Structures are given as C-alpha cells and as structure tokens.
Amino acid sequence: MEKKMNVIRKAFHEDFTIYRVAELKPLLLDTVAEGERIELDLSGVEHMDSAGCQLLMLVKREASVAGKTLAIVAHSPAVQSLIEFYNLAAWFGDPLVVAAQ
Template identity: 50%
Template sequence: MNATTANRLAIREDMTIYQAQAQKEQLLAALAATEDLELDLSGVGEMDTAGLQLLLLLKREVLQQGKQLKIISHSPSVQHLFDFCNLVGVFGDPMLISAKP
C-alpha cells in the first residue's frame, strides 16, 4: 500500500487472504488518521473474498464512526468481484468501465 496524500490510500498489490492481516491494519490506521478517506484500488491485480471482506469491514467502520469513504478507482478484478457479488451499490462509488473487452 502507498499513501499518496493525507486522506488518499492507493493499494498497489493483490487483496487476497495472503495480504489480509497486514492490509486490515493499514486500512484501519488510514481511516483513523482522517475523516474522509479516498481509496484507490486501480493497482489491485487480484481480489478474493478476503479482500472484499476487508472493504466491507472498512465500510462498516466508516458508517459507525460517521466518516466518509470514497473508492476513487477500481481495477478490473475489483470491478468483477463487486459485480459478481452484486455489491456495486453498497459502496456507492461511480465505476468507470473500460470500452475494451
């Protein structure tokens, strides 16, 4: 993960069970440091249900703490998993879909 600004966090690695524990700590720390977190997922190569659970945990924490979470960019694997699990509306962020097949 790479923090690019005080309230923006870019994830540049897979979000799978193998990274879940470390990513959980980093995501919660990033949320604790701001009231308005922007999450850039454009660099996520692979995401499994463990990565999805982390995002759902983060969303729950945001709602409980009265903070804001905005996913500003989605990689194709993130888009696919959100769509497959019918969770696009849960996060409420616009997804730009590429014209490429």
C-alpha cells in the same frame, strides 16, 4: 499517501487476497482513523478474492460507524469484477471507475 483538507487518499498496488488481508487490515483501519474522508485508489490491485472484498466491507462499515466517509475512487478490473459478481456496487455506493490502461 496524499493528505488534503482532512481527506486522505491512499493508493494500493497489493493483492487483496486471503494471503494479504491480515497485513492490509491494520493499514486500512489506521487510514480510517486519520481522516474524515478516505479515498481508496484500487486501480493497482491485480488480484482480489472474497477475503479482500470482506475486508473492504469491514473498513467501509467501520468508517461509517465513526461518522466518516470511505470511497473507492478508482477500481482495477479485478476489483470491479468482484464487486459486480457479488452485486455490491450499490452497497459500496461508489461509481465503478476503471483506470485507463
């Protein structure tokens, strides 16, 4: 985890699936509690399902309620695909950035 001027950037390389959301939820919520701006690098996420998408939506909402900003700064193809499938690009408000292979 990289921290600079109240910005926390965290990279994930785990799957965001129903099998992992219980483990990821406290990690993400703790990250939101630590900074004013949270940047999530999801370029290493190989698999994501609707449970993972719901978790990201929850964390984004919790950040907003706390007056903080959460941005996804890099998307894996799996993350981008799910965001596009559910038509959530505008809801998340982040440019869909796929890391170069």
